[in-house]
Amino acid sequence: GVYKMAKRNAIVRRLPAVETLGSTTYICSDKTGTMTKGEMTVTKIWMRDTIIDVTGTGYAPKGEFRINTQVIDPKQYEGLRLLLLAGLNNNDSELQEINGEWIGQGDGTEIALKTLAYKAGVKEVMPRLSEVPFSSERKRMSTLHILNGKKILFVKGAPDIIVALSTQIATINGEVQPLTEETKREILKANDELASQGLRNLALAYRYLEGDEEEIGEDAEKNLVFLGIVSMIDPPRPEVKEALETCKQAGINVAMITGDHLLTAVAVARQLGMMNKEDIAITGRDLEKMSDEELYSKVEKIRVYARVSPEHKLRIVNALKKRGHIVAMTGDGVNDAPALKAADIGIAMGKTGTEVAKEASDLILADDNFATIVEAIKLGREIFENIKKFIVYLLSANFAELLLPLSTAVLGLPLPFTATQILWVNLVTDGPPALALSLEKGEKDLIFRPPRKPGEPLFSKKEIIVYFVVVPVLLTLLLTGSFHILLARGEPEIEARTTVFTSLIITELVMAYALRSLHKPSLKLNPLDNKWLALILILSLLLQLAVLSIPQLANLLGISPITAYDLAHAAIVAVTMFISVEIAKKFLNH
Numbered sequence: 281g282v283y284k285m286a287k288r289n290a291i292v293r294r295l296p297a298v299e300t301l302g303s304t305t306y307i308c309s310d311k312t313g314t315m316t317k318g319e320m321t322v323t324k325i326w327m328r329d330t331i332i333d334v335t336g337t338g339y340a341p342k343g344e345f346r347i348n349t350q351v352i353d354p355k356q357y358e359g360l361r362l363l364l365l366a367g368l369n370n371n372d373s374e375l376q377e378i379n380g381e382w383i384g385q386g387d388g389t390e391i392a393l394k395t396l397a398y399k400a401g402v403k404e405v406m407p408r409l410s411e412v413p414f415s416s417e418r419k420r421m422s423t424l425h426i427l428n429g430k431k432i433l434f435v436k437g438a439p440d441i442i443v444a445l446s447t448q449i450a451t452i453n454g455e456v457q458p459l460t461e462e463t464k465r466e467i468l469k470a471n472d473e474l475a476s477q478g479l480r481n482l483a484l485a486y487r488y489l490e491g492d493e494e495e496i497g498e499d500a501e502k503n504l505v506f507l508g509i510v511s512m513i514d515p516p517r518p519e520v521k522e523a524l525e526t527c528k529q530a531g532i533n534v535a536m537i538t539g540d541h542l543l544t545a546v547a548v549a550r551q552l553g554m555m556n557k558e559d560i561a562i563t564g565r566d567l568e569k570m571s572d573e574e575l576y577s578k579v580e581k582i583r584v585y586a587r588v589s590p591e592h593k594l595r596i597v598n599a600l601k602k603r604g605h606i607v608a609m610t611g612d613g614v615n616d617a618p619a620l621k622a623a624d625i626g627i628a629m630g631k632t633g634t635e636v637a638k639e640a641s642d643l644i645l646a647d648d649n650f651a652t653i654v655e656a657i658k659l660g661r662e663i664f665e666n667i668k669k670f671i672v673y674l675l676s677a678n679f680a681e682l683l684l685p686l687s688t689a690v691l692g693l694p695l696p697f698t699a700t701q702i703l704w705v706n707l708v709t710d711g712p713p714a715l716a717l718s719l720e721k722g723e724k725d726l727i728f729r730p731p732r733k734p735g736e737p738l739f740s741k742k743e744i745i746v747y748f749v750v751v752p753v754l755l756t757l758l759l760t761g762s763f764h765i766l767l768a769r770g771e772p773e774i775e776a777r778t779t780v781f782t783s784l785i786i787t788e789l790v791m792a793y794a795l796r797s798l799h800k801p802s803l804k805l806n807p808l809d810n811k812w813l814a815l816i817l818i819l820s821l822l823l824q825l826a827v828l829s830i831p832q833l834a835n836l837l838g839i840s841p842i843t844a845y846d847l848a849h850a851a852i853v854a855v856t857m858f859i860s861v862e863i864a865k866k867f868l869n870h
Contacts (some may be wrong), residue, residue, distance in 0.1 A: 281298060281662065281663035281666070281718075282295065282298060282663075283657060283661075284659060285298075285656055285659050287715070288655050288656070288659070289630075289645060289646040289647040289649065290454075290643060290644075290645060290646070290650045290652050290656035291630070291643065291644040291645075291646055292642070292653065293641060293642055293643065293644060293645055294642045295637075296810060297625055297642035297643055297660075298660050298663050298664070299660070299664055300606060300624050300625055300660070301476045301608075301625060301643070301656055301657050301658065301659075301660025302644070302660035302661035302662075302663070302664040302729060302731070302732060303606045303624075303731050303732045303733070303734060304529065304532060304606050304607075304608050304624070304625060304657050304660075305532060305533065305605045305606050305607075305860055306532070306533045306534075306535070306536050306600050306605040306606070306607045306608070307527065307532060307533070307534045307535070307607075307608045307610075307733045308535045308596060308597070308600075308607060308608070308609045309535070309536060309537065309608065309610050309650050309653065310536075310537055310538060310594070310610045310611070310612070310629075311535060311536050311537070311540060311545060311548060312388065312480070312514060312538065312539075312730075313388060313495070313541065313629070313631075313632060313648050314610060314629070314648055314649065314650045315516060315517060315536065315548065315552065315605060315650045316386045316514040316515060316516050316517060316520075316548065317482050317515055317517055318648065319338065319388060319512065319515075319517070320388045320389055320391070320392035320480065320513065320630075321336070321337050321338065321392060321395070321512060321513055322334050322393070322395070322396040322510055322511065322512050323394050323479065323511060323512065323513050324474065324479065324510075324511040325345075325360070325363065325509070325510055325511070326467075326470050326471075326474065326509040326511065327359060327360065327363070327450075327451065327452045327507070327510055328359075328449050328450065328451045328452070328457070328463075328506075328508070329451045330347055330452050331347075331681070331796075332345055332346065332347055332354075332412060332452075333345075333346045333347075334346075334396065334399065334550065335539060336399060338382070338397050339375060339382040339384045339391060340382045340395075341375075341382065341395050341398030341399045341400045341480070342399065345360075345399070345400065348711060350396055350686070354400035354401075354402070355400060355401060355402065355518050357452045357453055357454070358453055358454030359450040359451050359452045359453055359454040359455070359507065359508075359719075359856060360400075360452050360508075361400075361402060361452065361454075362404040362454060362486060363484050363507040363508050363510075363639075364396065364397045364400050364436075364506060365402060365404060365427070365451075366408075366434040366436065366484040366485075366486055366507060367390060367394070367396060367436065367484055367510065368393065368397035368403070368404070368405065369396055369400060369405060369406050369408070369423060369425055369434055369730055370421060370422070370423045370435070370484075371390045371393055371394055372386055372387070372390060372434045373386030373387055373390035373391045373393075373394055373688070374386060375387060375394045377821070382395075383655075386713070387632075388514070389480070389482060389512065391564065392510075392512050393436075393510065395481075396510065396816075397799035399849055406425040406427060406461075407425065407426070408423050408424065408425060408433040409424040409425060409426070409431070410423070410424040410494060410495045410496045411423045411424065411496070412496060412498055412500070412501065412765055414437070414498060414710040415615075416539055416588075416589050416590060416615060417438070417575050417589050417615075417870030419437050419438040419441050419443075419499070419539065419587075420435060420436065420437025420438065420442065420445075420501065421436055421437060421671050421797070422434065422435045422436070422443050422496065422501055423501065423685070424489070424496050424500075424645075424818060424870075430488050431488065431489040431490075431491075432486055433487045433488075433489055433490055433496065433501075433504075433522070434484070434485075434486050435485045435486070435487075435501055435504055436482055436483065436484050436485075437482070437483060438481075438482075438483065438541075438587070438803070439467065439468070439471040439481050439482070439483040439509050439828045440468060440471070440541075441469050441483075441542075442483035442484075442485050442504065442506060443459075443464050443468065443483065443506060445485070445501050445502055445503075446459050446485055446503075446504040446505065446506040447503045447504070447505075448504075448505045448506065449463060449467075449505065449506040449508065449867060450505050450507050450508075450570055452762070456505055458671055459506060459770075467506070467509070469736060471483075471509060471541065472541075472543055474509065474511045475541040475542070475543035475544040476542075476544075476547055476549070476706045477547065478512070478513070478543075478544060478547035478548055478551060479511040479513055479544060479632075480512045480513075480514055480540055480543060480544055481509050481510070481511050481544070481808055482509070482510050482512070482834035483506065483507075483508070483509050483510075484507040484508060484509075484510065485504035485505055485506050485507055486504065486505050486507060487500075487502075487504045487505060488658070491811055494584070495538075495803055513700075514548075515593060516548060516551050516552050516609075516652065516667065517649060517651065519649070519651040520552055520649075520650050520651055521552050521553055521558060522651070523650060523651040523653075523654040523655075524552055524554060525553070526651075526654055526658075526728075527654060529727075529728045530657070530727045530728055530729075530731070530760065531731055532654075532657070532728045532731065533580065533587065533605075534554060534583075535582060535583055535584070535596070536548070536549050536584045537585045537592075537593060537596070537610075538585070538586055538587075538588070539583075539586075539587060539588065539589070540586055541586060541587070542561060542562075542563050542584070542586035542587065543583045544586075545561065545585075545586040545645060546561045546584055546586075548559055549561070549583060549584050554583055554584075555583050555584070555830070558581065559581060559582070559583040559584075560578065560581045560582045560583065560584075561582070561583060561584035561585075561586065562582055562585060562586070563586050563587045563588075563593050564583070564585070564586070564587045564588040564589055565587070565683075566590065567585065567592050567594075567595065567596075572599070575595065575596075575599045576602055576603065577754075578600050579596065579599040579600055579603060580600075580603060583689075589615075590611070590613065590615035590616050590618070590619060591615075592701075593609060593611065593616065593619035593866070594618050594619045596609075596619075597609055597619055597622045597623050598622065601622075605732065606624045606625075606734055607623045607624050607625070608623060608624065608625040608626075608627055608657075609622075609623035609625070609627065609651060609785060610627045610628075610629065610645075610653070611626070611627070611628060611633070611641075612628065612629040612632045612633040612634060612637050613634060613637060614634050614636045614637065616637050616640075617636050617637055617639075617640035618640075620637060620640040620641050621640050625642050625643060626640055626641040626642050626643070627641055627642070627643045627644070627645060627653060627724040628641035628643070628644050628645070629644075629645055629648045630644045630645050630646040630647065630648060631646075631648045632648060633648075633649070633866040643656060654727075657727070658722060658726070658727045659722070661722065661726050661727060661732075662686055662721070662726060663727075664732070665717075665722065665723075665726060665798070666717065667718070667738075668738065668739070668798060669716050669718075669720065669795050669796070669797075669798060670715075670718050670719045671738070671739075672739075672743075672747045672748075672798065673713065673714050673717055673747055674714050675747070675792065675793055676747050676748060676751045676752050676755075676791070677709070677752075677788050677791065678710070678711060679748060680751075680752040680755040680756050680759075681702065681705065681753035681784070683752060683753065683756040684690060684696050684697075684756050684759055684780075684784075687756055687757075687760045688760055688763060688764075691760070693760075693763060693764060693766075693767060694773050694777075696759065696760075696763050696777060696780045696781075697777060697780065697781050698777075698837075698838050700836075700837055700838065701777075701781050701837055701838065701839070703867065704827070704837055705781075705784060705785060705788070707714075708785060708820045708823055708824060709784075709785050709788040709789055709792075709820060710788075712816045712819075712820065713788075713789065713792035713816055713817060713820065714792075715793065715814065715816075716792075716810065716812040716813035716815075716816045717795065717796065717810075717813060719810060719812050719813070720796055720797075720810050720813070721809050721810065723797060723799065723800060727797060740854055742867075742868055743868060746864045746867065747864070750763065750864065751857075751860065751864065754860055755853075755857055758783075758857070759780050759783060759784060759853065759855060760851050762779065762780060762783065762849060762853065763779075763780045764779075765774065766779055766780075772840075774838065774839065774840050775840045777795050777838075777839065777842075778828070778839040778842070778846055779845070779846045779849050779850070780841045781827065781837075781839060782824065782842070782846050782849075782850045783849060783850040783853040783854070785820075785824050785850075786821070786824070786850040786851070786853075786854045787850070787853050787854040788855050789817050789820055789821060789854075790854040790855075790857065790858050791858070791861060792813065792817060793813070793817060793858075794857075794858050794861040794862060795861065796810060796813065797865075798865060798868070799869050800865075801865070801866075802858075802862060825842070827839070828842035828846070829839065829841065829842055
């Protein structure tokens with residue numbers, strides 16, 4: 281089962297996670313790259329005195345810059361050129377053309393910025409003297425360079441953060457003006473309007489440094505000149521909407537957790553059909569203001585968490601677990617490790633995830649795709665269900681094999697089979713069919729059944745009584761009665777034993793087929809859905825017929841040659857048990 285999961289991009293790091301996956305009731309998922317494609321394209325640039333539309337999609341640097349439908353040359357506008365330089369140099373991604381295709385490596389946002397600069401023909405990469413790296417707490421990144429003989433600090437980050445650190449603003453032509461409170465409100469309003477369209481926004485700013493310092497810290501991020509807002513579109517993955525619909529039908533709740541603007545996150549959530557009228561969307565600041573009790577009361581209604589930090593993820597996980605949920609939490613950063621550890625299923629990103637996040641996780645998504653989480657849950661349920669079939673088949677058959685000699689001994693009859701014969705039964709009808717049952721495909725409605733409750737036993741009391749008491753006792757009574765009747769009719773012991781021996785083997789093979797599903801009638805299942813089981817049942821039956829028909833093999837096992845009566849008797853017992861198992865399934869699923 282784990283091998284099958286790996287082929288579908290879900291790599292299990294801890295085997296117990298497979299069982300937990302099938303019980304998952306809540307998924308807390310990142311947005312960018314998981315629910316969305318993560319292939320960002322800049323479509324708009326907001327500046328103090330204009331809005332620039334950018335054409336082209338993907339990472340190929342092909343497109344135009346337009347103001348009111350008029351195509352412009354970005355390099356002719358000093359303020360716009362400086363914005364493009366900031367995006368190009370405050371950047372850790374790589375973009376290169378390989379065999380005619382443009383390939384980006386690194387963060388999708390940074391690749392989009394580099395593509396934007398290349399579209400404009402701006403390619404002046406300046407040596408980086410120092411940097412203050414991005415973190416989810418700071419929500420910004422700064423790099424120090426030399427431009428025209430002067431030290432320049434480029435800063436990029438969340439628009440509300442960059443606005444708060446700025447004291448001036450540049451126009452498209454590079455003219456620098458004071459940043460008034462009114463202009464700040466104008467910037468934040470534009471940011472909200474762009475975000476409400478489902479665009480992801482990033483602000484860029486700069487500052488010339490006068491000192492001789494070669495190293496910079498957070499104290500340098502002040503008195504900035506605000507350049508503008510770059511807006512990117514990151515379309516939802518087409519398969520995610522269907523996966524979310526599956527989650528609804530499966531009784532699994534989903535919450536989106538993102539560092540993006542609240543309006544951007546809500547717009548994407550609505551595109552994916554995640555939010556109803558009664559659902560709530562909050563920011564990290566809103567979450568900080570909530571007490572643990574308030575979060576506990578509201579957590580099941582919150583569908584979108586925006587502008588959150590890794591510490592917030594940990595609070596969300598703990599609140600949901602207190603509510604009795606089995607929680608799957610995604611993460612990719614170093615600081616996500618505590619939340620991944622705290623979740624019942626920690627899920628790390630295979631492409632963008634750090635080694636620390638992967639080490640803390642139970643499951644790794646090789647393709648960073650939300651739909652793969654749902655597929656893994658489906659496979660987790662399938663594996664768990666197959667384990668149940670495996671155990672039901674083996675234990676019900678083996679209990680009968682134990683009860684049969686015990687009951688004949690109590691009745692004062694000879695043993696119904698020899699040690700060699702019981703070894704043959706184990707070789708032919710126990711191991712191979714049970715293994716084949718573990719390869720059974722998941723039933724189509726399996727994902728739509730309610731999740732298994734945490735701490736629930738492997739089998740209910742009803743299942744234990746039916747499968748491990750009623751079924752083996754019934755089989756024992758049928759075979760013991762047959763053995764007693766045959767001996768009472770004066771049949772030689774070896775012939776009576778042959779009939780019971782054959783009946784036991786054929787009945788167990790028929791039961792293996794009946795237990796392909798613990799819910800559906802066997803006659804509604806396609807025999808070819810589990811080719812291994814079909815092959816093993818045919819092979820086991822042929823081996824048994826060979827033993828009964830070839831004198832040398834019959835002598836080896838101490839049985840007589842097969843007769844039509846033996847086969848008819850075995851068929852009656854097998855059909856009786858098949859019908860009994862089908863009735864038992866109907867009773868249990870009523």
